Amino acid sequence: MSNPRTTVVVVTWRGREHVTACLDALARQRPHRTLVLDNASDDGTAGLVAAHPSRPEVLRLPVNRGYAGGLAAALPGITTEYVAWLNDDATPEDGWLAALEDALDATPDAAAASATLLLADGSTQSVGVRLTADGHGADLVTAGREVFGFCGGAALLRREALVRAGGVPAAFFCYYEDTDTAWRLRLAGHRVLSVGEARVHHRHGASTEPGSRPFHRWNERNRLLTLLRCAPARTALRELAGFAAITALLPVRRTRPDAANFHVPLRLRVLLEVLLRLPITAIQRWRIGRRATVDRRVVWREWAGR
Known part of the structure; x- marks a missing residue:
């Protein structure tokens, strides 16, 4: 070839x-x-x-x-x-x-x-x-x-x-x-x-099992890391705080969804992994910002919720 x-x-x-x-x-x-x-x-x-x-x-x-x-x-x-x-x-x-x-x-x-x-x-x-x-x-x-x-x-x-x-x-x-x-x-x-x-x-899910605990762990963690790396700071911190608040309130709720991403131990693990990665994530965010030619807020306004 x-x-x-x-x-x-x-x-x-x-x-x-x-x-x-x-x-x-x-x-x-x-x-x-x-x-x-x-x-x-x-x-x-x-x-x-x-x-x-x-x-x-x-x-x-x-x-x-x-x-x-x-x-x-x-x-x-x-x-x-x-x-x-x-x-x-x-x-x-x-x-x-x-x-x-x-x-x-x-x-x-x-x-x-x-x-x-x-x-x-x-x-x-x-x-x-x-x-x-x-x-x-x-x-x-x-x-x-x-x-x-x-x-x-x-x-x-x-x-x-x-x-x-x-x-x-x-x-x-x-x-x-x-x-x-x-x-x-x-x-x-x-x-x-x-x-x-x-x-x-x-063949969706042939290698990983959608809905499983690992699936939800990777999804929840990586969504937050993506926002912390790429999104406007206000948006990233809002979503991280919201995730933490929901996690804190779940034990006192009378009813809660049965999905794995609403299980408190899994959410605590996600929060711990995100918090442990905050120093390197902050460095990555700075590097991404230095390379950017478009403001994060512009991308968010144009595409979020569409």
Whole structure:
């Protein structure tokens, strides 16, 4: 393959049941480099990847660093113009990569393009990410050409813009690495596109269990860390204080939701992890602010609650 423009990074962990379908689909895309980041799988995934006829490159980590950690570990070895993020349980339709590359080629001020993720029943899981009024990153199922952020399960980014914006937040482990990255790209003055014709079939939750305690821990913690890193200070502190206040009041409420993210021990763990990270998060916030060309308040006013 001569001078591919894109490196597709497939982060896998115990992906034996689905990684072959992902690699089969990638073999039918426009020429590119495929890099499988194996998060210390112990279920035979490594053998399947090594035996695949497309012969993808493999970077195997000694421990599981999660989706964010895997992407961050892969980034220094990537020199192509574009880098694609792809879940190992995602199967792109033919033309997926071409549609994403063409969209970014046609829009020089866009730094990321989000694909359309479809669930097993054919319904739409995501065409991008919106920013809620309380700072959550939430999947959009209908959107115009431009969106606040991209869904990290299947997206294409300009490598140079990603690196200049600070790369991937490896410490997030998984969840919100896409929303945090979109925040930083927008602070740097870039746009994010939604490319409807770039379609991917996604076995949602094949590697992690939505609704589980780890799922809610990572979601709640990383939402707060994203806001502390990227959002206006008033907004970030308001959401952190609100999370702490709800946690304090839950034990005295007569009724409370049964969801794991309303369990007091989990919320206390989230608060502890956020508080322990405050010094490094403050440094990261300062660095992000130094690189920014757009005020945090401008991004918030334009996109929050849309």
